[in-house]
Amino acid sequence: MELFFKYLQYEKRFSPHTITSYQVDLQQFQEYLKETYHLEDIKEANHAIIRSWVVSLVQKELDSRTIHRKIASLRSYFRFMVQRGLAQNNPTLRIKAPKLAKKLPAFIPEDTFTQVLDQGDFPNTFKGQRERLILELLYGTGMRLAELLGLKISDLSLSASTLKVLGKGNKERILPLNTSLTAVIENYLSLRQTAFPDNNSSFLFVTDKGEPLYPKYVYRVVTKYMGMVSTAAKNSPHVLRHSFATHLLNRGADLVAIKDLLGHASLAATQVYTHNSIEQLKAVFEKAHPKA
Structure with missing residues (x-):
């Protein structure tokens, strides 16, 4: 084993x-x-x-x-x-799994994340800006939790406003950074250097002791700030990823482009977000159309 x-x-x-x-x-x-x-x-x-x-x-x-x-x-x-020749046959080949119930990805309304930034207390300290950057990167790029924790300082190209991410299957992809997110990263890096002038860790995110950040910390940050404005039962890093994709699609982004941004291996994995968009279209139709 x-x-x-x-x-x-x-x-x-x-x-x-x-x-x-x-x-x-x-x-x-x-x-x-x-x-x-x-x-x-x-x-x-x-x-x-x-x-x-x-x-x-x-x-x-x-x-x-x-x-x-x-x-x-x-x-x-x-x-x-x-x-590897350690067993003669695979007894799982004829095993049938129970049917999956169709479950749409959970996401937050478009203005909710702006409320998080407005209502959240993000002091200009290493810890305060670390928490802000965690939220902004998850929502601003749609990256996975493991990808966030694996980010290296060398993955940043602030002059080109891009970020290199190592995704599933060891596949690299380049993500764009908007101007405001680039500014948050620059400020965080400055505070990180001040807090740990002799720290040689290559990881972008480190703990208060200068060690690589861990998943539970990110979950706590997301739950803490999203809980201020959202009553959703599950406020997780993946909800911000779902929100990133859903909001892009709602604003007319190409599905293939969203697939590349998310790092999906196939378009089928990305198409689930179209269901959320259809639901939103139905809501708009029922609210605005005279015959609805």
């Missing part, structure tokens, strides 16, 4: 967060094997055993997306085992 996790890390270039999810999923399946079938080795699992595990997950009323992810983790593991 350790070989598999190293394969995900070094060959597939998965994020630490994704690898942790795989570890949790496989560990849970291993515990199910021990408790239910008294088996120690995952390789001993067959189609019937895996199917019974999936049924048990459904009976626990887990979200269908969570079940899909767990099945995907197991599929990847057995595929790896067969490829």
Whole structure:
């Protein structure tokens, strides 16, 4: 199993967060094997055993997306085992996952983020401007949480108003920066240099001790400031990414351009945002059209 996790890390270039999810999923399946079938080795699992595990997950009323992810983790593991000659067959091939309920991406209204900046307390200190820059980069570029935390100072090209991001599958993309966001970055870099004159960390975001920033901190920042103006049940970094894409589409941006900005591998992943735009069009129609 350790070989598999190293394969995900070094060959597939998965994020630490994704690898942790795989570890949790496989560990849970291993515990199910021990408790239910008294088996120690995952390789001993067959189609019937895996199917019974999936049924048990459904009976626990887990979200269908969570079940899909767990099945995907197991599929990847057995595929790896067969490829390396460590198993003769993949018992997950005929496993069917429960149907996914269509779920539209959550997003905030266009004026909400402006309210966050207006109402939020962002003192001109290293910490204050770090929190502001976290919010502005997430909403202003649509980057993922892992991409934000992986940003290096060398990825910035302020003279060209661009930013290099290392996305999923180790794929690089260049994102544009508007004038106001560039100014926030310049101010943050100045305060960072003052706070840590001898810090050689290459990461753009560091903690108060000068160490690389961690996911929970970003979640706390987003929840803290978005909670001031939004009653949404889930205020997360990914909601700002969804909002970035939805607002661009609402203002007439090309879907292919949004795909490239988000770093999606295919247009199908980006098309989900068109549903949100259609819902907005319906609302405008019902409000404004005399025959609505």
